[in-house]
Amino acid sequence: MSMDPDETRPDRSLELVRWIGWAQRKAGDDWIRERDLSHQQAFVLGYLARSPGAIQRDIAEVSRTSAASVSSLLQGLERRGLVERRSEDGDERRKRVYTTPAGEDLIAGFDEAMLAADEKILAPLDDDERTTLHTLLTKMTAELPRPSRD
Numbered sequence: 313m314s315m316d317p318d319e320t321r322p323d324r325s326l327e328l329v330r331w332i333g334w335a336q337r338k339a340g341d342d343w344i345r346e347r348d349l350s351h352q353q354a355f356v357l358g359y360l361a362r363s364p365g366a367i368q369r370d371i372a373e374v375s376r377t378s379a380a381s382v383s384s385l386l387q388g389l390e391r392r393g394l395v396e397r398r399s400e401d402g403d404e405r406r407k408r409v410y411t412t413p414a415g416e417d418l419i420a421g422f423d424e425a426m427l428a429a430d431e432k433i434l435a436p437l438d439d440d441e442r443t444t445l446h447t448l449l450t451k452m453t454a455e456l457p458r459p460s461r462d
Contacts, residue, residue: 332433339429340422347418352377352385353394357411357419360395365408394418 344354352375359374360366372382386409389395394415397407411419434442 335433336426336429339432340426343422343425349418353389354419354422356382356385356389357394357415358422360409360411361416361419364410367406367408371409389415 341351344351347354349357355375356371359371363370368379368382368386371386372379375382377385386395386397390397392414393412395409395411397409400406400408434445437445
């Protein structure tokens with residue numbers, strides 16, 4: 313007995329929205345995995361690319377993790393030559409963290425990859441349909457609380 317492919321497709325609109333979100337996450341996961349990074353490593357590299365010279369406490373705060381976890385994560389990235397910690401004014405207790413050129417090269421392209429994934433998802437729609445979709449989603453989300461990292 314063969315199953316009709318349409319029977320396995322979600323039939324509720326919000327299930328379809330979740331499916332789109334899953335496709336976006338999968339594209340990000342695949343991109344990260346291809347570079348042999350964990351999600352936290354990729355996040356920290358991206359953060360350091362935008363905020364060079366951050367201190368470990370800042371990294372722990374934005375990644376919502378402990379100082380010990382950040383230290384371990386940075387050690388792993390240092391072993392791969394992706395980040396470096398530099399003393400500030402000769403004070404060994406206070407180090408700033410920077411991506412290396414290798415780290416910057418490895419993380420470069422993530423935003424473009426995600427834009428390409430979005431374009432692939434939207435490819436079946438013409439310009440008018442994209443505008444209508446955007447208008448409808450904007451209307452639906454107007455009264456919803458904004459997502460947060462909490």
